[in-house]
Amino acid sequence: VTEFILVGLTDVLEWHVPVFTIFTLIYLLTLVGKLGMILLILLDSRLHTPMYFFLSNLSLLDCVYASAVNPKVMERFLTGDKIISYNSCADQMFFFSAFVTVESFLLASMAFDRHAAVCKPLHYTTTMTSTMYVPIVTCFYFSVFLQSSINVAFTFHLFFCHSNVINHFFCDTPPVLDLSCSGIYINEIVLLILATLDIAFTLLVILNSYLLIFIIILRMRSAEGQRNAFATSIFMYPQLSSSHSMDNDKIASVFYTMVIPMVNPLVYNLRNKEVKRSFKNVLEKQIIYWV
Template sequence: MKVAKEIIGYYIIPVTRVENTKEVTQFILLGLSSTKRLQVPLFIVFVLIYLVDLVGNMGIILLVLLDSQLHTPMYFFLSNLSLVDFGYSTAVMPTVLAGFLKGDGVISYNACAAQMFFFAAFATRENFLLAAMAYDHYAAVCTPLHYTATMTTSVCAGLSTGPSVCGFLNASIHVRITFSLSFCRANVVHHFFCDVPAVMVLSCSDRYVGEMVLVYVASFNIFFALLVILISYIFIFITILKVHSSAGYQKALSTCASHLTAPLFFSKVYRLE
């Protein structure tokens, strides 16, 4: 194995180039900045962000668990959403913080695969949870008299378990396809975590089929969830427009506006990734 030196920003990063048939055993994450003087300030900022995320999400979960008045489908899904949000931020943040402290961004082959798996699993689960929440809002607004009969405990459990299964399968497909490729060139990942496109582009084998499969799988996951959300809120807004009471109209509209914030924010972040 031959180790070369590659200058990136202010760093001289060792880049593993493997001769013959040997493959890389580790990757190097470039991170958010290569400027040394920014490493400590960025570390502090991201520690604070992570602590706020931890306290906020765990606080929501504990509040829902301890308050019996919040044992409703809406807050059940909200606590699940908080758990998922904490999960995929935890899958990424420790590596980012370690990169700030060490300054090299080195991550092992297996750790990179594990990070990719958990991030993809939690992100996919959140995607389908938002669709489940949209259906719950539809049932609450459009069929209020049948809401308790529609959103039973078994239905809520199924709408929570389904996204988990989809997340596991989607993450398994992503990791299996990505790490079945050969990596025998530069091991520098131009990202701050092991995301699928950033790692796959380093492969020295033919990745066309794998890329097409991943595109189709990701497109199905995103557009199926968006379709469920869109259809649910079309019916919700139609129902709201039929409300004759001014107070009821404003209450329903404000509730739906707050509910729509989560999927819109998630879709924006997903596109940025």
């Protein structure tokens, strides 16, 4: 096999142009929202904090893994070409799985950051320093890239001799494994081990952090203090990411590859007072500069 054929979402030709238009709009809104957020954080020094460092990385990851899937999907709707080369399929699988997994680690980091801000506010500035969180995020990237490399290597060392038709709209691991005429037992074991380690780590950090936050809030006597603590603790990126779709559920895949990255800036970033204030200040400076 030197190339694969992606089944896609629909074969109804009348739907291709409308769906292409909708997906293109979603993709552009995603890029504008995420890149705008990154630019805003870079320009405003008041947003140079650990939480916004994590948030800028999350925004970058959303752009990358959306770009790993969406352009090819839109191209197929426009041209009708469902073919993807062997190497392009491997690249798509690597980047998508890597950046979605990094995102889950960053969500855990944000939960720990909120735990430090609520439970130990007096030590927050000495605990969450750039010398601490930058190396941690770097390790996340390195470890996940290594995991994705192992996953792609184990997947594409298999023989594909029965069919080259992938029952999906992008090269995700489960539908590609379904095409193999080799034994995939080792692949399943490797995937299970990697997924278990990732999920166990992120869930342990997130649940432990928010459990401790909840206990601290319950101990507060002041209602105002409880409201402030809740406001701090829910400063969390509300996104559910998955590195694969269950039972090849394409509709669910559309949501986590296209829709969720688009709406996150709207439901999260733009509701935050600091973000809105920084956006207003940056906009006013640009207007003054050009006038």
